[in-house]
Amino acid sequence: MDLNTVREVCDARRCGPWRPGDAWLAGGTHLFSEPQPGLRRLLDLSRMGWEPVLTLPDGSWEIAATCTITQLSRFARNSRAKAAPLFEQCCRAFLASFKVWNMATVGGNLCNGLPAGPMISLTCALDGVCLLRAQDGSERRVPVVDFVTGAGRTDLAEGELLRSITLPAPATASLTAFRQASLYALGRSGALVTGVLDARDGSLAVTVTAATVRPFRCRFPCPPGARELRAAIEGAVPDNAWFDDIHGLPPWRRHMTLRLAEEIRTELTPGGVGAR
Known part of the structure; x- marks a missing residue:
């Protein structure tokens, strides 16, 4: 879609002070999908030169906000991390064309804050932490579970930039499970539930997304x-x-979430279905 109110597209490295009507431009797959009457200038992040995914010295993974779905999928497929299958499962939850896979970014998916955003599901499930950078250069860190505050709402302040998402090493080394439901084949997620079994202490985290306006996590010291x-x-x-x-209507989303969560509990309970 043409954004006919936009008067200027600037390199984000040399854009000067933030102005009313500015917006960060990464992949643009959502930005250009509907009218944006309030926009006057786009600040293009494509030349920032951020490495899509980095393995940090402590084993954590740092995912740049500009990392595309294709780049993330490729990195995970070449990894031996136990949680690697969850990356591909969440990437596939886009049910998108190759063009979207090669343009849409992890950061854009989070910043849109849509309930069905699968990168929200992925990074929240793996204890992701967002690095946010303000216009004055100051930085703060916010867990993904707190970053998305509602349907289409996030904790971003005016002019603030999502720089990266860090996934801690213990999370990527954990066993995972994934379940998704939609009203129709190749449809948008109506419920998406993930489970992460911590390899260190046997604790289980179940994360609910898509069915709810924001992510919800339930942690248990052992599979319940x-x-x-x-x-x-x-x-x-x-x-x-x-x-x-x-x-999907709320009663259906609630029903499917509980059903999928029980399947995940069964899958990740050591030795069988676990106590009833």
């Missing part, structure tokens, strides 16, 4: 029983937090 898991999810997600749109 079915009733405990259900009670934890129902207690964590308020009634008004179940998302409601054309891709």
